[in-house]
Each structure stands twice: as structure tokens, then as C-alpha cells.
Amino acid sequence: MLETDTAAATQTTAALKEPLRKALAASRLDDDLLSLTPMADKGLAHAHLWLSRRNGKDWVARLPKQSQMRLAADDNLAYQAACFTRASRGGHTPALKAVLPASDALPRGGLLVSAIHGRSARLPEDLQAIAETLASLHAQPLPPSPERAPLLAPTNPWSAMLTELHEQAAYLDQAQIAPDVRCQLLEDLESLTQWCEQATAPDPALISFDAHPGNFLIQDDGKAMLVDLEKCRYSLPGFDLAHASLYTSTTWDTQSHAELSLADVRAFHRHWAAAMTERGAHINVDELLQSRRAMWLWSVTWCAKWQVEQQRARDASARGEDWSADLSDPALIAHVADRVEHYLSPSTVAHVRHEWQALADNSGLA
Template identity: 40%
Template sequence: MRARDPLPCVTAALTPPATRLTFRREMMNTEKCIAGGADMAALHRALIGYAGYTDIARDELEPMQAKGLFHAHVRIRGSATILRIPRVGSFGLPPAANLDYQSASFARAAESGHVPLLHATISPRQGIPWGALVISEIEGGAPSLPGGLPAIARALAALHSVPVPPSPERPPLPSNDDPVRATLDVIEAQARFLDDAGLAPDTRRQIDYELAGARRFAADVTGQDMPIALVGTDTHPGNFMMQPDGTAMFVDIEKMLYGAPAIDLAHATVYTSTMWDADVAAALNDDEVAAFYAVYFDALPRTLGDRIRPWCGPLRRFTWLRTTTWCAKWRVESQNGQAWSAAQHDPVYIASVRKRVDDYFDPETIARIRTGFDIGTSV
């Protein structure tokens, strides 16, 4: 993961007559918040039980700045590794199964050469309810856009070229033999939150129109040939880091599965993805998106590329709809104490997420994105 400055999660100042006990309680709550709900002392006790970490001191664990909703990260100073601490389970998995899944994801993706290496896993236990992964710390910084797009395209081509095992050997990673239907199922589940998401009438009208189109498309393409590959799913540019040699590394491996490569490509380039992370935010023009796809296909075996190419345009709309309906779910659930709520995160970070979601639901933003899907040469 990228080098990040420590950032406290609780920013409220202590005011007289705050007691020493109150101060200690505030600090404990802050540490648990920035460590994904885990206890820093428990993390240290678990870590020193592993070879290579027995001499790590408690103060060598350094919480890192929040960059995502689903994990916290703690640097292990002097080790070139970090602790990756889940806040919730991917795909609704319970803690132990989630840890097994994430461990397998790192192992499967390692062959691509574009992900951090997994060094150890810490099982769920008292003080570490979701367990933790010890992974390589990636030195580098956020990609610039559009300059970093070619490297991201090559990283995705490498990931999608990892051999796919026979179906019985794919678990614990999910395998979507019909990725369009599987993605539509995700969209439909998230769309149930639209009624309570406080959307403007024109916003809802446009989303409903796209939902109807997605349903028709899914019905029309049932049974058509679609290549299945190892995919990252959450491949927005903020989930990549640029190493000093210009290599892009995919660092947030929390939704790895076997599915449609075209969805990864869309999620790297649609507006709702490129504007998500404030460190990389940029609205791409059509030529920049087209150049990204060109680099990707140049890096792929031609036979695989020829099978992926026809799906790229239609699945850009699907990917945008998946993100947009997720934002409705987040807007509703973030108010009620979920693991991605302000109560569980740095409130400043949550405020920035809320601002982006507001933009994504602006009817003018949606109209502009949809027009791009209709006329863009990149599709």
C-alpha cells in the first residue's frame, strides 16, 4: 500500500474539565477506529507470534491514513510490510471465511506480478474481530490521470491473463459463469435502496430507464460467448499505486473473482470511478479512454482480446449502474452505524465520500455520463 501519513479518526478536542480517564478512553476509541475496529495491542500481540516479527515493538505499528471504506491499514515500520485489517466481510462472508477468501485472492493474483505479496494471516480473535493480513508495502504514489492509464491497462491485462483453473478449483473465489446476469443481480439488490436514497425525480427517472435497459440486455445476451478471467472488480484508479519504475500495482484486493474482464476495464475509466479517489480524481475525455483500451488490447493475447472486445461498450453502462446503485445503498446504510459510516471512519473522509455521491446523483452528471455512453467512440 502507499506510504500514508498517520491520521486520527476522532477529531473532537478535549475541553476542560476532561479527565485523564476520558483522554485515555478517547485515544483507545481513536486507535480502534483507525485500525478498522481492531485493538492495536491485540494486533501487536498477534503479530509478534510470527517469525520475522518477534522483535517488533508496539510503537512500530503506525496507523495509516484512511483511503477506503472496507479496510484499515497499519504500517509495520522497518519491515516493508503492512497490516491490512478488514472492517467488514466481502460478499457478506463471516470473519474466518472472509480471511480465507482474501488470502486466496492475494495468492491467485500474485502470478500477475501486479499485486502486493501476502506474508501471513492473523486469524480472527479477541480484539481483532475480522483478523488481518500481513502484505508487502508498495512504495510509490497515486497514479496521475490520464498519465497513469497505460500502466493501469497493462496491469489489468496481466491480471486477466492469469490462467483460470477448472470450476471445481476456483473456490473460495466466486465464479460468475454468466457475469452479466450476476452483475445484474448485484444491481437489482442495490436498487432496492433507491426509494430511500433521497433522489431527485430526474435522477430516479434516468436510473430507472437504465435499469430497464440493463434487464433487456441481460435477457438478450444469455448464452452468448463471454471469456471468464480473474478480475479485480473494484478496479477504480485510486486502487492502484505507481511504483518508481512506472509499474502499476493493484492494491485493494477485496472483491477478486472469476468474471468479465470488460467490467474491470470500465471500472477503471468511467466517471464514477475516475472521480472516486480525491488523490487521482479526473474526468477523462473520450480519446483518453480509447487510448487506455488500445494499450490494454495490445498487451493481451489476440485471441483473448478478440473475445473481450465486443463486451466493452455495453458493460460500461452496466458498471456505471452497479456503482450508482451501490451509492444509493451507501447513502442509506451509512446513516445507521454500518462499518462504513462516519461513526466507524474518519468523519472528514466520510464527508468527502458523501460529496462525491451527491455529484454522482446530480441529474446533470448522470445525463452527461449517459450521453458519453451513447456517442463515445471509446465504446
């Protein structure tokens, strides 16, 4: 949703202009429309177009390429609508404006959300603002169990995470990965599994589950706005904190690329903890540390999964999950392939494991 992204729009996104225009007309949402501007193809799950409107309150169209939640088109739209509706109550995310149903023009439909004017995050200087944004999600009152749907709300968040990790780890056998790296990842997964078996029941909260720095825009007032909300769920805040500060997250997006020091990571956690404590939350430092290990394992096993799945042909039925390289601009696919290879390399795996051990050996993340 960065305004300057419009200058780098690709043919992949530009081809959606007319289908989107038809969908807007069918839903009678085009009366105030001045122009449609394709934005850069930066994500594997959505294409984005900027909608300039006569009243000056612009929108952004989020058009799914797939569902990372493995949902059919209408269910995927309902899930994302719930993500934006609930997260926006904290004041640090775009507001949902309308849902475009799946149609011949847009087989997966789309969401219209308020456009955010801002710049990419600069690390470590914007980490405090990101911490405050995450606290605006995590500190929201937890709804009663029957009211948490359609968002994922596992009874045991650790068990649910381990299930995802083991599903993705199955791809390690097919991925281009050194045998020693595979053994190290499986060793860490086993250690995490053993810790989870002894862990006390955690307190879930509304989380993003996709809080890497590239998903934040910094407004002129310094507020960090989290603009990608496809995967929200009721789970562990530590997953968001990890995703915002792990090496595999802070070096993913070229515009927010940075390598954080241990001091940066600890300061980030302290600021978040202070914001949460002000709201009456209890902080479990050991849980945060293990969440960091879990989110890293999730990220690298996803890399193995993507390496395998991106080779498949595009799903012509436009349903559910689809990592085919055919859905995105070649430049984006090349960038992801480079990052995936780097994150699965022996040197990077050793670096992240060493960092985690250093945190564990020195009073965790406090």
C-alpha cells in the same frame, strides 16, 4: 499502502496499534518488527498500518472493518487471501505474507501483505500502466471450475451482475435522489437487462472488481501496482476497465482525481486490448461497452445503498457487511457523502449517460 499516507493517520486507525501488536505476538510474527505506523483512513472496508521490519522488507496490515462480500470473519480472510495469492501471480500486486486469525484483539482478523512504495496514479498519463496491470490479471489461465473457490465464479457473469444491480437498485426508493434520475437509472437498467438476454456466453477471467484509480500505486519503475484485492472474482474484464476509467471512479479519490476525455478512454482500452491480444485473447468490443454501462449502474446504485446503510449503528457482532459511519473517520465519511451526492445528482448522471451514448454512437471503445 502509500508510504506518505502515514503522516495523515487518524485516531480511528491509531486505536488499532495495540490490538495489532497483540495479534502479531500471538501469531509469533513480531520478532522482526521495528515499529507500527497507522496509515490514513482512506477506505470504508479496511484500516491499514505500516509494519517496519529489521530486514527492510516492510509489510502492511489490512484490518477489515467489514466484509463487502457479506462473509463471516474467517471466511472473509480466506477469500481475501485467495485474492492476493492468485492476483500476485501476475506480478502487479502485493504478495500475501500472513493471515491473522479473528481474535479478541482483532474480531475480524487481518492480512499482512508486502508494502508497496509508490505514488498515487496521475491520469491520464498512468492509464497505460494501469491497463498493463489489469491485463496481468485478465490474461491468467482460467482454473478448472472446481478450483475457482472460494472466489465468486458465476456460471453466467451477466446474470450475477444483474442480480447485484437489482438488489442495489432497491435502495433508490429510500435514497436522496431526484425522481427523474431514478427513472433514468431504472431505464438504463432495463436496457442493459434486455441486452443481456440476447448476449452470447462471455469468457470469464480473474478480475479485481475494484479497479478504480485510487487503488493503484505507481512505482519508480513506472509499474502500476493494484493494492486493494478484496473483491476478486471470475467474471468480465470489462468491469475492471470501466471501474478504472468511469467519471465516478476517476473523481473518487482526491489524490488521483481526474476527468478523462473520450480519447483518453479509447486509448486506455486500446492499450489493454493490445496487451491481451499479445496473450492470445479475443476482444468483444460490444461486451466492453455494455460492461461500462453495467459498472456505472453498479456504482451509482451502490451510492444509493451507502446513503441508506451508513446511517445504521455499527454491527456489534463484527460479522459480514457493515457500512455504518461509526467505523470510519468523520473526514472520510464526509468525503464519501460528498461524492455520493455528486454522483447521484442530475447533472452528473446526465454527463455519464451522454458519455456512454457518445461511445456507443462512435464505434464503441475501439
